[in-house]
Amino acid sequence: MLASRNVRAAAGARVAAAPGQRAILAARPGRRTLIAAKAQKKEIMMWEALREAIDEEMERDPTVCVMGEDVGHYGGSYKCTLGLYKKYGDMRVLDTPICENGFMGMGVGAAMTGLRPIVEGMNMGFLLLAFNQISNNCGMLHYTSGGQFKTPLVVRGPGGVGRQLGAEHSQRLESYFQSIPGVQLVACSTVRNSKALLKAAIRSDNPIIFFEHVLLYNVKGEAGGADEVACLERAEVVREGTDVSIFTYSRMRYVVMQAVNDLVKKGYNPEVIDLISLKPFDMETISNSIKKTRKAIIVEECMKTGGIGASLSAVINESLFYELDHEVIRLSSQDVPTAYAYELEAATIVQSSQVVEAVERVVGGRVAAHA
């Protein structure tokens, strides 16, 4: 019975701990299950999963096309469109010149007139040059036109702090884009959710800004089939728990889960929620968690000022104030440009030891291992 529950948990279903069982770690099925699962389905890397998503959606719908720098012949700087131009041609996988604002606007115009472009920013940071088009046209045009034109674009690309890429290649644009009315922000984190969410984003009639992370492209895992399409507005319960709710997204999910390993050994039982939808927040999942644990910690890679955590913290404060025993803790990146030197870069972003320390502080002394 435990093995099958483990398999279901690994597949992403929410499974409560059985009596007498340790809390199930959805990302950690038992060893025998793991080997069996590997034999059934193959593990692929996240870039392959994203590529599968794009390929499947392009095959399914001939109006889906890709635009961006080096997406065609080069195959994408992170291989997310590897070889697709051979299958679909140069127009459906369009290599653009280096003019972000220009080709983003071209994507908007194509979307308004019936196509479904996926516009890639080679690095999300480059999309600062496309801010005019993303804000004014992607986001606001449906409203300004009185509902006459929709902009079903997906704007995707790698962001976040990599390995010593320097300040400009290490930006977290989710905080800059979050105020734009009319766009949805989604951040993928696992192989499975990256494929399912990208498919959903491509099929959505809303403009979706889809955040991938530079350091997650080689993460391995199982991807779903052609019909597995996630919900863009739902958060993911990574680990059920009772002591504290840890809200996170993108690569910080792995940092949190690393901290959780240590915490579990110390007897803690944290609940981990991957936000997935950075805007809008899934208030059902978030409030259910906080009502259960009464403590909230946000772990993000954004800067502290004006980040996703800032918005989430405000929302939790306003709507769940009486459900909290403790102020909302925000663990965010320092408000400094990301240095090149390894040690300074590491000091800029949140490390798992900080997460452990925050949980210990919030939950209080050692807690006996849960029944």
Add this chain to the structure above:
Amino acid sequence: MCRRSIGCAHCSYTSSLGYSCPGVAPGDTARPKVPARMQTMLKQRTGLRAGQASRRVMKVRAVAAPVKTAATAAAKTPLVTPEAAKDLYYDMVLGREFEEMCAQMYYRGKMFGFVHLYSGQEAVSSGVIRLLRPDDHVVSTYRDHVHALSKGVPAREVMAELFGKKTGCCRGQGGSMHMFSAKHNVLGGYAFIGEGIPVGLGAAFQSKYRRDVLGDEKADSVTCSFFGDGTCNVGQFYESLNMAALYKLPHIFVVENNLWAIGMSHLRATSRTSGDNDPHIYKKGPAFGMPGVLVDGMDVLKVRQVAQEAIERARRGEGPTLIEAETYRFRGHSLADPDELRSKEEKARYQARDPIPQLKSYMLEHGLATEADIKELEAKVMEVVEDSVKFAEESPKPERGQLLENVFADPRGFGIAENGLYRYQQPGFSSGTAIVS
């Protein structure tokens, strides 16, 4: 073409001759001396008395693929059919009367904000847009009322939009600077100049995609983007020129050069093209691989001729064209602009070239319309314009419920609330009072 002097013989030169003006200083209105060698060339080339300005001088300067000057200059038969001429006249008068009515309504407190009128530039809108098909697209800037009217958006819908009523083409949500019409393929109305051009490119891309990828052989719709001299210094203009030529998109760039970007003279904002005394925008076309054509934007028939060629080129799949139309706005930049920097002489000079009386005399001269026909067209315009005001006045204002409706095409974009329902399913969403964040 140098704008500083009137009827200067130098301006009848095609730039492909490599001739540049011997340097007329700013403010100098005296006619510069035309070298003898050039005088003979002038006579041979245009068949005109040198130094005489005439409306019939074909002031179209193509940098690549020159327009056939001789044939059209000497044309005795009219350039358009009576039906087309009347359509153009009606359209220009509609544009003029509508804009003048907007000025009245603005000062009476019926419309607010930034309103930019097109008076004086009608020849460009009518000359280009009346040639387009319903499935062709138009993109504009904030000076977009008349582009929308020329494309076929009913005057009622535009006026109601200006009054901020829910019967406006954008339900009152766009306003003067954001005229959109899905039915008539008007892709906006943009407040930031330059940001509409790539959108227009996207529509052209879609047209080519339909043909080449989706296999629709009949897909040959074109897109025209309209913008001014000020826009020609915005980066997106150059990014768009490059991509349009690179991908051979069926897109026509129409520059409405009225010499002024609010209070910034074109001559002070834009560097001169090499060897010229003026910053020629049309010359930037060939630099990107497309023909650049300069046309007298106060003459609707010339604009129409140039546009016809560009549209046919685009439909044949030969790519984009850059058209620079020399034009002028009779009013200030917007209704809030005191318009103190432009000289009275300059304004008078262009008023004398008003496109509407020009077309009127052409029609009468060539028997395309009688005085009675023209009066009938004018009366019809007044009827339409007055009706549009009445309609706008009587239309209801938007309800609170409109607040949240069109933010997302898929209302699930507002997310899931605490109770597990999507926010758009909560009470108060359709009445615009729901909390959505």
